[in-house]
Amino acid sequence: MRWLLDHQSAFSEAMKRTRDRMTQFIVVICLLGVLLAIPGWLGQIWLGMASLVPSDAVQSEALVFLERDLDLESRIDLERSLEDQAVIDAITFIPKSEALDALSASDGLSQMTVLRDDNPLPDALRVRFSFVGDEAGEAAVIDGLRSDQRVMSLRYYPSARVQYASLVEMLGLLGLGLSMLTILGVLMAVFLVSAADVVDDRRRIELYTLLGASNGFIKRPYLYRATLLGLLSGLVACVVIFGLNTVLSSVLASNLEALDPELGSIPMDGRILITVAVVAIVASWIGAERAVHRRLHALH
Amino acid sequence: MIEFESVSKVYDGQRPALSNVTFKLAPGEMAFLTGHSGAGKSTLLRLLLGLEKASQGAVRVAGTDLASLNGEKLARYRRRVGVVFQDPNLEEDLTVFDNVALPLRIAGFKEADIPKRVNAALSRVDLSDQAMTSPRVLSGGQQQRVGIARAIVHRPALVVADEPTGNLDPELSARVMRMFTQFQQLGVTILVATHERAVVESLPFRHLTIERGRLVSDDVGASR
Numbered sequence: 226m227r228w229l230l231d232h233q234s235a236f237s238e239a240m241k242r243t244r245d246r247m248t249q250f251i252v253v254i255c256l257l258g259v260l261l262a263i264p265g266w267l268g269q270i271w272l273g274m275a276s277l278v279p280s281d282a283v284q285s286e287a288l289v290f291l292e293r294d295l296d297l298e299s300r301i302d303l304e305r306s307l308e309d310q311a312v313i314d315a316i317t318f319i320p321k322s323e324a325l326d327a328l329s330a331s332d333g334l335s336q337m338t339v340l341r342d343d344n345p346l347p348d349a350l351r352v353r354f355s356f357v358g359d360e361a362g363e364a365a366v367i368d369g370l371r372s373d374q375r376v377m378s379l380r381y382y383p384s385a386r387v388q389y390a391s392l393v394e395m396l397g398l399l400g401l402g403l404s405m406l407t408i409l410g411v412l413m414a415v416f417l418v419s420a421a422d423v424v425d426d427r428r429r430i431e432l433y434t435l436l437g438a439s440n441g442f443i444k445r446p447y448l449y450r451a452t453l454l455g456l457l458s459g460l461v462a463c464v465v466i467f468g469l470n471t472v473l474s475s476v477l478a479s480n481l482e483a484l485d486p487e488l489g490s491i492p493m494d495g496r497i498l499i500t501v502a503v504v505a506i507v508a509s510w511i512g513a514e515r516a517v518h519r520r521l522h523a524l525h
Numbered sequence: 526m527i528e529f530e531s532v533s534k535v536y537d538g539q540r541p542a543l544s545n546v547t548f549k550l551a552p553g554e555m556a557f558l559t560g561h562s563g564a565g566k567s568t569l570l571r572l573l574l575g576l577e578k579a580s581q582g583a584v585r586v587a588g589t590d591l592a593s594l595n596g597e598k599l600a601r602y603r604r605r606v607g608v609v610f611q612d613p614n615l616e617e618d619l620t621v622f623d624n625v626a627l628p629l630r631i632a633g634f635k636e637a638d639i640p641k642r643v644n645a646a647l648s649r650v651d652l653s654d655q656a657m658t659s660p661r662v663l664s665g666g667q668q669q670r671v672g673i674a675r676a677i678v679h680r681p682a683l684v685v686a687d688e689p690t691g692n693l694d695p696e697l698s699a700r701v702m703r704m705f706t707q708f709q710q711l712g713v714t715i716l717v718a719t720h721e722r723a724v725v726e727s728l729p730f731r732h733l734t735i736e737r738g739r740l741v742s743d744d745v746g747a748s749r
Contacts, residue, residue, distance in 0.1 A: 230636075231633075234630070241618070245618070428614060429616065431614075432614045432616075433627075433631065434576075434600075434603070435574060435576075435603060435608045436603065436604070436608070436627055436628045436631050436675075437600050437601065437602075437603035437604030437605075437606075437628065437631055437632060438600065438631045439596075439597055439600045440596070440600075442631060524576060
């Protein structure tokens with residue numbers, strides 16, 4: 226009961242302090258919200274654009290034609306050795322009969338059933354590389370297959386991601402750097418706001434300490450206020466990200482809709498919104514905890 | 526009640542703020558601590574309130590060595606001490622009643638018990654009629670009396686006052702001192718730091734003088 230009363234009184238105190246400094250509170254929420262929206266939006270662009278790109282554009286593929294007289298055991302052995310490669314996502318065996326049927330269907334002239342007994346096509350393996358595999362890893366696998374006696378020939382279709390790997394990497398690093406910079410900016414802003422808040426209350430903290438209040442008792446109103454600040458900043462950030470995403474969708478995705486109705490809008494990624502909200506709350510909470518702790522520490 | 530045993534306090538790279546200070550204050554005793562600015566009065570009070578730890582020697586209150594207290598134990602110790610400041614340090618957005626009730630709420634008193642204790646404390650300082658007003662509308666002397674009510678509301682065994690009459694005119698100073706005298710008669714141990722020699726000399730209590738961190742005189746006074 227005492228515990229509940231303490232928290233209730235800390236929450237009321239936090240609300241009162243918020244009401245007393247409403248303008249400052251709103252300005253800080255908007256500022257933090259906009260700052261947090263920057264890395265959030267970069268993340269949303271990254272994930273959102275990925276959803277617009279067909280998977281075969283981001284995943285490399287190779288068609289490996291096997292030697293005609295390759296026995297079953299050797300083929301399975303080859304498949305197993307490929308499965309062990311970290312850069313390979315999936316291997317599909319395409320028997321020559323299936324390839325013949327597909328060719329017959331696409332030919333449209335006649336069923337090439339006459340060829341069934343003397344099928345001129347080789348068996349093949351479709352090798353699909355992983356989303357995260359790097360250029361060097363894929364090249365090593367392809368080189369290995371080219372020199373393999375069991376392989377007659379192969380076709381390698383590198384993904385756009387692999388083709389432009391160095392550019393993608395540079396852009397990724399730039400995005401990551403910008404995100405880190407803005408997150409750092411958010412943290413600094415939160416810490417400064419919390420420190421300024423606590424400096425304003427220096428006398429109050431000293432008084433409560435001398436009256437025998439525990440550190441927890443003193444910190445609680447600040448932590449409640451910080452949680453509220455983080456929650457609302459996160460909410461503002463989510464609204465900004467959502468708004469920017471809608472604008473981007475209307476400009477970019479409407480053109481793609483003509484190609485495929487499913488590409489009509491860039492889907493909002495829920496992970497981004499949750500992450501932004503959590504970062505806002507955690508940063509704000511840590512800022513308040515740190516500021517009060519330092520003030521209390523300075524007293525002794 | 527209070528025991529300073531060969532207490533020294535040295536801040537980093539500075540001359541000692543307190544040097545080998547030894548004295549005892551019996552339960553229910555009242556004493557004045559005088560000295561010029563920078564003589565070491567505030568350091569001595571900070572040691573007594575557990576805001577500092579002695580570099581050497583021991584500070585004991587009711588037999589407890591304050592150096593052994595930390596965190597919650599230290600907070601609990603402070604809840605048994607009343608503190609009066611030169612600036613009463615009132616929360617302006619709380620009423621007089623709520624200001625006086627603060628130590629009780631911090632100490633976890635039941636809400637039902639609080640009005641009785643607060644009203645008793647306010648009546649001791651003749652401010653019963655101001656309970657629901659804001660400290661902003663009170664005079665300096667009234668604010669100081671609210672500060673004193675806040676210091677005694679939880680019936681502490683020890684009251685420490687740091688320049689309690691520093692901002693008051695002589696008449697109000699005398700009134701505040703009379704209040705301390707009344708509390709002392711109720712058995713409260715009181716240590717008042719002040720630089721107003723006239724106030725000290727007009728009252729028959731023990732008088733400790735501190736100069737450059739050293740206790741240079743201990744005049745027992747006429748009260749004991």
